[in-house]
Ligand SMILES: Nc1nc2c(ncn2[C@@H]2O[C@H](COP(=O)(O)OP(=O)(O)OP(=O)(O)O)[C@@H](O)[C@H]2O)c(=O)[nH]1
């Protein structure tokens with residue numbers, strides 16, 4: 001069976017080394033000062049850092065080339081150019097970095113907070129101070145910086161859903177996924193609209209929560225009826241479950257809920273011990289609202305009323321989903337996604353090829 005894979009091609013580039021500087025000292029009463037051009041700064045490296053509060057690659061933009069900063073040119077008075085900043089690309093655990101062309105695995109990123117230096121920035125060029133000899137005391141040249149490296153890579157990640165939707169066909173599972181995430185699953189006014197599982201990513205309070213919408217489960221599913229049973233595998237590793245019960249339907253909602261639990265139990269008893277909520281769906285429909293109190297009184301657990309049509313109850317649901325998935329981690333610890341992702345390479349400082357001819361103010365126009 002297909003597993004869910006998030007994959008994305010991007011480019012990464014380390015920074016170019018800054019060029020060395022050609023400059024000459026100029027002091028009062030010293031007509032011909034010696035060379036004082038400083039070295040260029042080092043280009044920044046490309047580093048991958050693993051962050052376990054990221055779950056997907058959605059914070060990256062496909063086909064974009066992310067660049068570390070270039071080193072700045074050296075300056076007069078032997079001033080060293082500033083080193084370029086490293087580019088840190090945050091990825092979730094389980095991400096593999098592959099060569100975009102050959103598919104070779106270049107990095108396997110697993111451990112939270114680990115860092116992996118992937119591309120090294122170019123070293124800066126030497127300034128003209130380095131080139132003075134007894135025969136040439138006024139070298140008018142300096143080294144260019146070494147260029148950085150650019151690589152096209154493919155990031156790959158197997159997704160494991162955090163929360164699985166369980167419900168009869170037509171209960172409103174796909175509609176709910178569409179409301180909670182940017183996924184656009186097919187929604188239909190007939191059973192078995194969903195034929196293969198859909199995944200969506202809910203971004204709640206700076207955290208990615210992966211939701212899995214699977215085909216509807218019906219009574220007898222564990223004996224092979226319907227489609228949903230085959231797909232229970234996809235929710236077998238989720239942290240939590242949502243049971244969706246359509247209160248506008250003619251079927252007895254208590255019976256529906258009991259049947260769902262029974263089918264899950266037949267598949268894997270452990271599933272029933274998982275944290276879960278019961279959702280009463282389609283609450284915009286008057287009949288559904290009329291049946292809510294009775295349903296609540298008959299099930300011993302908390303029932304959350306929601307409507308995907310009007311979004312009523314959705315914000316409360318998102319808060320609950322967030323707390324279901326935040327185990328030991330405090331909210332404050334949640335992801336900081338750095339600005340690098342909007343980093344515009346055209347803003348980049350300096351990148352003259354070859355040595356800079358810049359002259360420090362002290363060298364004047366004099367020679
Ligand atoms: N009024 C109302 N209708 C809804 C709501 N949510 C879903 N529906 C309708 O219910 C029908 C079934 O919705 P789906 O989201 O496809 O249900 P599903 O559970 O994914 O169904 P399967 O994929 O067949 O298992 C569609 O006609 C939806 O428009 C809701 O909140 N209010």
Ligand SMILES: [Mg+2]
Pocket residue numbers: 173174175186187193194213214215216
């Ligand atoms: Mg569906």
